[in-house]
Every structure is written in structure tokens, then in C-alpha cells.
Amino acid sequence: MLGKLLKHEWKAVWKVPMLLIAILMITAVMAGLTFALPIWDSEWVGLPLSGIMLICMFYFAIIAVTVGIMIYFAVRYYKNMFTDEGYLTHTLPVTARQLLLNKTITMSAWNLIAMLAVVISIFVFFAIMILSLAPKDSSFTRELMETIRAWPEVLKSPYMDGFEGFCIGGLLVVLIGAFSNSMMLIGAITLGQMVRKHRILGAVGAYFGLTIIVQIFSTVIMIPMMVKMMDSSYYDSAYGAQSPFPILTSFYFLVAGVSLVLGIGLYFMSEYLIRHKLELE
């Protein structure tokens, strides 16, 4: 049954986020292509400012698309589960766990796809920018190639110790973040249902409440880490020959762990509320 739920969910949702991602890609290409315009060869004083504005606009497009996708899924979850559409959702012969897993998996997957799309769009933007600028300055291409060629050497330096672990930690943060961000929305919306008369307000309130709690909690957990970072020996090492990555890696693992615990906690809370406290209007 979970498979069937996932199949129908996927069929129903792919269009809107794909459209948003397509818009992001087009924005990336267009932003990159502007570097090919002849104005960049002129002596106009506003050039640096225009460049910053362009990058800012691209940045906003990225934010708009990722936030847009999450809002789309949040609204869909709310409508599917707690409005008139809930009459169909909750009379399917499936368990509360299957319903919630379906939503969690789909939302996390699209969250990841959105992040991946952002990475690709940034890559596309810079690639096109480089290709646009290259013909104007031949030394630019040569320097770029040299930097890339030198990269393996850089990795070998003691300063880069633990870089692989750092990458794995980062990846873990991204993967678990996709899940825990989804659970923040799902958990907040589900919790908001307990305010029977003002369900949307309840959901928004619960989201901010949860965010604040998470912030406070993570700050408390981070304190030892901060202290360590402030520690003079670490401070020295960061500007010395020693690698900063091991400590950043442990920081990542801590974030990942906290996110995982948070996501799982919110999942079970939501499942409990749907199973035992459902009350459709």
C-alpha cells in the first residue's frame, strides 16, 4: 500500500516543483549569459554594482524556488490531511504510518531534488559565466585550468587533512536536513491541528515555536563547540599549518545527529497525533 501511495503522490506532485526548477535553470542560464554582453567591456562605473545586483537576483531566485517548493508541499500536506480532501485520504484502507511515511518520503525527496537543483543551477551559472568571459580574456581560462590542475596537490597538504570526512559530514547534514526540514513542516502543521478553531494559525504558530525551540536547543549544544573554537590553540591552528577540517567535521556530525533526533521525534509525534487525535471538520 505504501508503494501505491508513493506512486499516486509522485504522479500528483511532480509538475509544480519541476516547473519551479525549470524557472531556476532558465534564470541561471540567463544570469550567466549576461556576462557575454558588451557592457562588461565598457568603462561604465556602475559595472561592479550591476554584477552584485545580478548575483543577488540569482540568489533570490534560488531562495524563491526552494522556499516555493517547500511551501507547495506544506500546503499540499495540510489540504490532503486536514481539509475536505482528508475525507478521502483517511478513508483509504491504509495505516496512519503509511500515510505519514508517504508524505515524509515524498517531501524529503523533493527537498533533496530542490537542493540538487540549486547546486546544478549555481554550477550552470558559473560555467556559463566563465564561458562568456573567457573569449574576452585569454589569461582567465589559463589561470582557471592551472588552479584545477593544482587541486590534487592542495589536497595532499597537511592543511587539508580530514577533508574527505568533512565532505561526508556535509553530505550527511544535507541528507538529514532534507528529512528534518520536511518534518519541521509536517510536525508544525500536524501540531497546529490541535488548535481546532484556527488550524492554519496553529500551524504557523507551531512552526515558529518549533523553530525557536530548535534554535535555543542547538545553541546550548553548540556552546562547548564554540568554547573549543575560541580556544587559543584552535585559533592558532586555523591560521597555522594545521587542518581546520576535523573540528568542522565533528561540528557537522553534531548538527546531523541533532537534526536526525529532531526529525524522528517530530515524525513519531505526528504519527501519534494523526492516529489518536484526528478531527476533521
Next chain:
Amino acid sequence: MNALVEVINLTKIYEKKKIALDHMNLTIPRGKIIGLLGPNGSGKTTLIKLMNGLLEATEGEVLMNGHRPGPQTKNWISYLPERTYFHNNMRVDELIRFFCDFYQDFRPERARQMLSNLNISENAKLKTLSKGTKEKVQLIMVMSREAQLYVLDEPIAGVDPAARDYILRTIITNYNENATVLLSTHLISDIEKVLDEVIFIRNGRVILQDTVENIRECRGKSVDAYFREVFAC
């Protein structure tokens, strides 16, 4: 065999202490078409939602074939809510596939037959249909299942007389002898000929459960007339 539905001491109190069901006890047999009758706010919809697991009881329970509402009971209960509840972006044929996938007792050929009888296109998107047509599509989907229990909440409210006849005929022709149809309404005169039994509820309690023929025989009046007498203001 035990009763199809048993309502035991069922109580539902909403927020602000609004009592919708007040220690209700009720037994619903198999193979009958039963009217759940009562004025607005008497608790009809609350009872139906509890049977379908859309609410949690404050006290007591409702058992269907001995089970509380859950995935098994949803397998053989076909429920028509009193509102339009399908996803507006779906096409009618997508809806048929959706029902096929989730309900093993769904008979797509039956649904297609009824849709073509009513000249409803399978390619139509639900949001392009009028409210009345949407309600017909909903009834068709619900009646195209071979369920043990059909729960129809106000199926004839707000439709024109021709559609009302079609709906009643659909119910008569599609239900089988082992299935029970429970339908709630406050428009009794139109449906009493279709019913075996009626249940009168008021203020969250059952005040009468009897067969239509018995009421007519013993009271010498139609159920509609009797209802007006019982619930006279």
C-alpha cells in the same frame, strides 16, 4: 452472525463542551437500507465520521464486524461524505484508477457504465464540473464498490428531483442483499419508500429504531408524518 455495526456508549464532546453524541447505543443489522434521521445538529454526521475513523470518540466505541475503525474496516466500508472531497486537479479516469488501486472491491466497469449513463466524460477534470455533477461522480465512485457497508451522508440534499431519483435508483440497483446502506438525511418523504428501517436521533441519542412498515402499520401514518410529530417544535 453478529451485528454489522455496534455503537456502544458512544460519546463525542467537541471543544467548548459541545456534546454531539451522548452515550449512544445502537445496533445496525446486515442486508438493510437504513435511514439515519434527525434534525440538523442531532449528531448524524458525528456518528458517521466516528464510524469512518475521522474523529476520535471521547468515550465508548463503535465496532464494525467487531473491529474498531481502521485499515481493515475501511476495506469494506464505502463512505460518501456530505461535502465534495475529491482532489480538484484529478480527471475522472484518474479517479477511477485511484479507486482501483486502493479498493479491491471497486468495479471500474460499473463506474464507467454509470458515468456514460449520465453523460459525464471520463476525460473531464473535476474542477471543470458543476457542483451537482461532482456530487454525482462521488456517488458513482462510492456505489461502484462492492462494500459490506455503504455510509451515505446526506446523499440527496441539494440535488434536483431528477438527480434524486437517479441517486435512489442507483442505491437500489447497486446494493446487494448482504450489504447494508446507512444513509443520513433530513428529507424523509423522498426516501422513506427506499428504506427498511429508520433510526431517529436527537441530541446525540437514539430515540427510535423501527422498520418503515411497522411505523406505517402501527401508527397509521408515513414515517415523514411521524417524524414531524416526534420532532415538532
Next chain:
Amino acid sequence: MAWNLNSDRPIYAQILDVIQLRIISGRYRPGEKIPSVRDLAAEAGVNPNTMQKALAELERNGLVVTQRTSGRMVTEDMDMIQTTRNKLAREQVSEFIDKMKELGFSKKEVVELFERMGGEDA
């Protein structure tokens, strides 16, 4: 002979009357198969169990017979149909006379009135 089931009497009794009338008037011929319970119920807009009850009653008084292979049929016993017809006619007449009595007519006056009107019609 349409399904006019609007009185406050039990519905099965009203259905019974309609089917009886259909048989007597020849709409359902002797030996002809009667539509299924479900079809009749849908046509009349009544509960199938009620229709079933009415047909069972007709079976009991012999107007309808059930054959294992071909379902329910109208009896081929013409006497039986004739008897029912006479019985219903007597019921109608006595009901009519009762009403006339309420209007203050004696039985004799009723017969006279009847004959006079019969003559006018002819």
C-alpha cells in the same frame, strides 16, 4: 397503474395492489415472466426487501408462481385471476356504496342513479 405509493398505508400493501391490478388488467399476461425484484424495486423506487415481501405475498395467494428455472411468473390459472378480479370489484363497489351512504343515498337510490347514468352513457 403507475407506482403511486403516496398513502400512509404500509408500502408493501400498496405495491401489492399495483401488481395485482397489472395482472388483472392484463399488463402482465397469464404465464408471463414478472420482472426481477431488483428491477421492479428500481422502477417503483422502493426498497428491494419490501418488493420481495409484496411478491412473496402474491405468491402465497397464488397469483404469482415461482418456477425454479425461469423465476416468477403470473399464474396461468384464469379462474384465480377472475376470482381476484371479482373480489377487487366487490371491494370497489362496497367502498363506493359506503361513500354514497355518507352523502345520504339509500342503496336503492344508488342503483337507480347508476341505471339512469348508464342509460345516458349508452
